[in-house]
Amino acid sequence: MKNEILILPGDGIGPEVINEAVKVIKLLQKNKLINSVIRYAKIGGSAIETLGLPLPNETLNAAKSARAIILGAVGGNKWDKIKEFNKRPEYGLLKLRKSLNFFANLRNTIFYSQILSSPIKSEILSNVNIMIVRELSQGIYFGKPRGIYYNEYGLRYGYNTSCYDEKAIRRIGIIAFELAKKRKKKLCSVDKANVIEVTMLWREIITELSNEYPDVKLSHLYIDNAALQLILTPKQFDVIVTGNMFGDILSDEAANLTGSIGMLPSASINSKGQCLFEPCHGSAPDIANKGIANPIATILSVSMMLHYSLQKPLLSKYLNLAINNVLNKGIRTADINSTGKNLVSTKIMGDVIIEEFKKIIKI
Known part of the structure; x- marks a missing residue:
């Protein structure tokens, strides 16, 4: 190198x-x-x-x-x-x-009290400092098969595949738990384990991994609720870990907390x-x-x-x-x-x- x-x-x-x-x-x-x-x-x-x-x-x-x-x-x-x-x-x-x-x-969302361009009240945002840990190597952005074709009815049909293996989930989980240990010892894992099998596996492995980090408090949220909570009560979060697509969505939403996506590095x-x-x-x-x-x-x-x-x-x-x-x-x-x-x-x-x-x- x-x-x-x-x-x-x-x-x-x-x-x-x-x-x-x-x-x-x-x-x-x-x-x-x-x-x-x-x-x-x-x-x-x-x-x-x-x-x-x-x-x-x-x-x-x-x-x-x-x-x-x-x-x-x-x-x-x-x-x-x-x-x-x-x-x-x-x-x-x-x-x-x-x-x-x-x-x-790693996407760190920090609220700057000097900036008043966010539509969310400053008292809700004060002292917000959230680290979103997004898995990048697998998930729906890389899964195969994928594509667009004409089906038997002559209609265009689009499809993508979301997939994760145990190694990838454990690897990103370790990064998130280690970060949480150095911060406020809180980790929220975001998935859709009630309806999507690949995220059922995600939750299972993240939960197993938490046994190796007894000093970190682990919680779970479904993606729809997490998106809502991120706006309503962002101070409840410290480190968030999630998959590729959900991480993409949540980190862009988090830009609303700073007032502009022009304030978010990664x-x-x-x-x-x-x-x-x-x-x-x-x-x-x-x-x-x-x-x-x-x-x-x-x-x-x-x-x-x-x-x-x-x-x-x-x-x-x-x-x-x-x-x-x-x-x-x-x-x-x-x-x-x-x-x-x-x-x-x-x-x-x-x-x-x-x-x-x-x-x-x-x-």
């Missing part, structure tokens, strides 16, 4: 938010606070346009040798008409996750210690190239990289503090601006965070 940070700008607003995140990395490089080398590659729609594939071999090979990967986003309206799934931009990301065996996705990890860091938001083609995207989730993803990949927890803490200080000053991008004041562009938001970060680390 090389001491490289692979940058995958991707599509839509991806290159814009990535630019601001790279500023942080270059600042740390310049001041010799990290010694990693930056390398760029293409993925998604941009890779299709220039190299003909959503995940070219050169990108995959670079990813396999990198210590950490930072991704902007993939996809956009331009490629929505492509019918073959393995030729669409999103396939590039799924193949990357599968090829490098990124089996666990980290995907494999058993070799490699990590893929990315904002939870998509490519947002409707606002691409307008300079109004929120780069904070991507910068927070750099913070997660400092903590989990580069073993620089203090730098991670200081970068988080810089973001918090900027929010305290009322500086906002459009998605988190409720007053119409101190509205800044993507670039300016990145610049002010950098300046605040420099003050804190005294460079």
Whole structure:
């Protein structure tokens, strides 16, 4: 594994938010606070346009040798008409996750009291800090058979397969229990075990695993109730563990707690210690190239990289503090601006965070 940070700008607003995140990395490089080398590659729609594939071999090979990967986003309206799934931009990301065996996705939802753009009352949200642990390697996104065909009545018929093996469930369960041990010792497992067999197995194995973690209080919720409880009483949750599709849904819903999905970072990890860091938001083609995207989730993803990949927890803490200080000053991008004041562009938001970060680390 090389001491490289692979940058995958991707599509839509991806290159814009990535630019601001790279500023942080270059600042740390310049001041010799990290010694990693930056390398760029293409993925998604941009890779299709220039190299003909959503995940070219050169990108995959670079990813396999990198210590950490930072991704902007993939996809956009331009490629929505492509019918073959393995030729669409999103396939590039799924193949990357599968090829490098990124089996666990960590999505940390933190409520920033300075931001008033969430429709949920601030007293409900105060002190919310939820870690959603999403299994990434199996489930309905990868299960086979899958496809669309015409049935005997001439009607189009679509089908997907959701499947999990015991090893995958136990592996993600261990990650979740270990995180819960270091936090508030509470873990909620989300499934649909009342009607779906694959999640019956999920609940059975997570329950068995809880015997190895007697100091962690385990609870279970069905996905429909969990989605409701996440909005009504989010403070009841600390760590949530769930499958691929349910984790996708819940973590995007959790964006409502912060007021914007532009505030949510994520980290995907494999058993070799490699990590893929990315904002939870998509490519947002409707606002691409307008300079109004929120780069904070991507910068927070750099913070997660400092903590989990580069073993620089203090730098991670200081970068988080810089973001918090900027929010305290009322500086906002459009998605988190409720007053119409101190509205800044993507670039300016990145610049002010950098300046605040420099003050804190005294460079």
